Amino acid sequence: xxxxxxxxxxxxxxxxxxxxxxxxxxxxxxxxxxxxxxxxxxxxxxxxxxxxxxxxxxxxxxxxxxxxxxxxxxxxxxxxxxxxxxxxxxxxxxxxxxxxxxxxxxxxxxxxxxxxxxxxxxxxxxxxxxxxxxxxxxxxxxxxxxxxxxxxxxxxxxxxxxxxxxxxxxxxxxxxxxxxxxxxxxxxxxxxxxxxxxxx
Amino acid sequence: xxxxxxxxxxxxxxxxxxxxxxxxxxxxxxxxxxxxxxxxxxxxxxxxxxxxxxxxxxxxxxxxxxxxxxxxxxxxxxxxxxxxxxxxxxxxxxxxxxxxxxxxxxxxxxxxxxxxxxxxxxxxxxxxxxxxxxxxxxxxxxxxxxxxxxxxxxxxxxxxxxxxxxxxxxxxxxxx
Numbered sequence: 001x002x003x004x005x006x007x008x009x010x011x012x013x014x015x016x017x018x019x020x021x022x023x024x025x026x027x028x029x030x031x032x033x034x035x036x037x038x039x040x041x042x043x044x045x046x047x048x049x050x051x052x053x054x055x056x057x058x059x060x061x062x063x064x065x066x067x068x069x070x071x072x073x074x075x076x077x078x079x080x081x082x083x084x085x086x087x088x089x090x091x092x093x094x095x096x097x098x099x100x101x102x103x104x105x106x107x108x109x110x111x112x113x114x115x116x117x118x119x120x121x122x123x124x125x126x127x128x129x130x131x132x133x134x135x136x137x138x139x140x141x142x143x144x145x146x147x148x149x150x151x152x153x154x155x156x157x158x159x160x161x162x163x164x165x166x167x168x169x170x171x172x173x174x175x176x177x178x179x180x181x182x183x184x185x186x187x188x189x190x191x192x193x194x195x196x197x198x199x200x
Numbered sequence: 201x202x203x204x205x206x207x208x209x210x211x212x213x214x215x216x217x218x219x220x221x222x223x224x225x226x227x228x229x230x231x232x233x234x235x236x237x238x239x240x241x242x243x244x245x246x247x248x249x250x251x252x253x254x255x256x257x258x259x260x261x262x263x264x265x266x267x268x269x270x271x272x273x274x275x276x277x278x279x280x281x282x283x284x285x286x287x288x289x290x291x292x293x294x295x296x297x298x299x300x301x302x303x304x305x306x307x308x309x310x311x312x313x314x315x316x317x318x319x320x321x322x323x324x325x326x327x328x329x330x331x332x333x334x335x336x337x338x339x340x341x342x343x344x345x346x347x348x349x350x351x352x353x354x355x356x357x358x359x360x361x362x363x364x365x366x367x368x369x370x371x372x373x374x375x376x
Contacts, residue, residue: 020270040273044296047266051297054270054278057254058231078259079266086256177301180273190275194359 001135003096004163006156007033007067009139010094013146016187017063017092018055018180020048022072024103025162026096030067032166037183041169041176045069046076049083049093056088059188063090063146070097070111070155071104077120083151084125092145093126093153098160106160121153129153211316213375215344217243220308220369223351224279225252229306231276232256233264237283239310239376240369244281261286265293265364268305277355279306284313284327284368285320294334294364304358306351307366311340314370331366338366341373 003026011034020040021027027041042048052066073079073095083093099112111117121129127150132138138156145152171179181192220243224232232255234244247253254276258264261282268278282290287309298305311317313324331338337357341350350367358365 018273042297043300044262044266044293047262047269047293047297050263050266051270053256054267055273056270057256057267058271058274058276076260076263076266079263082256082258082263082267173301177303184273184275188275192273192275 001133001138001156001158002161002163003098003156003158004029004033005135006096006138006158009135010142013139013143014065015063015146017065017146018059018184019065019067020052020055021067022046022048022069024069024072026067026069028166028169029163031169032163037179040180041171043173046072046074046079049073049076049079052091052093053079053083053086053088056091057086059184060088060090062188063092064088066091066093068093068095069102070095070099070117071101071109073117074109074111074115080121080124080126084121087125087127087151089149089151091151092142093121093151094142095153095155096158097155098158100160102160102162117155118153121155126151126153130155132156211372214342214372215347216375217246219344219347220351220374221246221250223348226348227277227306227352227355229277229279229351229355230254231268231271231278233258233267233278233280235261235264235282235286237310239312239371239374240281240283242376243374247281261290262293265290265298265305269297269301269303272303272305277359279308281308283310285323287327287366288330291330291334294336298364299334302362303364304362305364306354306358307336307364308351309366309368310374311368311370314368317371327368336364336366337361338368340368340370342370347373
């Protein structure tokens with residue numbers, strides 16, 4: 001199973017969800033599958049689940065889709081008990097498990113040996129956590145998670161590799177911030193950024 | 201080694217957690233990420249029992265940088281209440297998320313190992329140099345009358361400069 005095929009299969013399910021994707025191939029692929037100002041591309045490995053939690057807690061009426069990598073999640077494993085404590089009902093945490101540090105050279109990680117991320121998520125207090133091994137199951141579980149309104153964790157076993165021939169991302173980090181902030185201001189009717197010039 | 205702060209001759213309490221809560225409210229900071237610490241316990245308890253604040257307890261401080269970043273996008277003024285050892289833990293996320301993406305947040309850091317504060321002299325010794333290396337602006341209120349203007353001013357500067365800033369909380373200011 002390829003991560004790119006999984007992402008293509010959930011593009012319509014995601015709707016207007018804010019996505020927070022991990023550094024690595026998943027961000028490039030998702031940006032091609034669903035180009036949107038609602039996509040936040042994270043550069044700190046593992047931090048997407050924590051950023052997603054902050055978004056989900058402060059925008060409870062909005063779905064937040066976290067697209068994580070297994071090596072990245074290992075670097076911020078403590079985010080799982082924090083998620084399991086807060087249990088934001090509007091957060092869907094997808095993890096693509098290829099067992100390697102794909103973005104940094106392809107060395108094996110602990111998920112290729114004896115670690116079980118679904119068991120870890122369940123043990124951390126995440127109420128719904130499942131493994132999937134097919135694109136159809138992935139789409140079904142993600143759609144169920146969107147409908148469920150309860151914190152959900154979907155781990156997909158995928159082969160290593162990034163889809164070839166995709167368009168590069170030409171949005172800079174700070175530009176990504178402004179685009180997402182303005183998108184949230186527009187769609188949620190709130191103020192995110194302080195006024196550049198105060199009213200007089 | 202540069203140290204920019206000075207301390208009063210004795211370390212008797214000069215302020216306290218109630219004044220810090222008042223300062224946070226005046227600053228409009230209503231979203232707090234906390235990693236519990238003995239010296240922050242009373243302040244943490246006041247925050248958790250006050251409906252003005254959303255508090256999220258984390259297991260590790262780097263998470264907190266992410267959660268504050270998410271809360272910023274959700275339109276909230278966010279701060280993180282941690283010990284200075286936790287500042288060191290959070291540096292990777294501070295660099296490649298908060299500073300790189302220009303996200304405002306206030307780091308309220310218990311200054312363990314500050315002058316006269318026993319048991320953590322090494323942590324105290326490296327606190328200000330690490331903040332300086334990260335180019336994070338910081339202030340150390342020493343007197344009660346400095347607490348509110350420092351915290352409200354730190355929030356304004358974080359927001360205007362779109363960067364994390366820090367306020368170091370000493371034992372006398374925490375009254376512990």
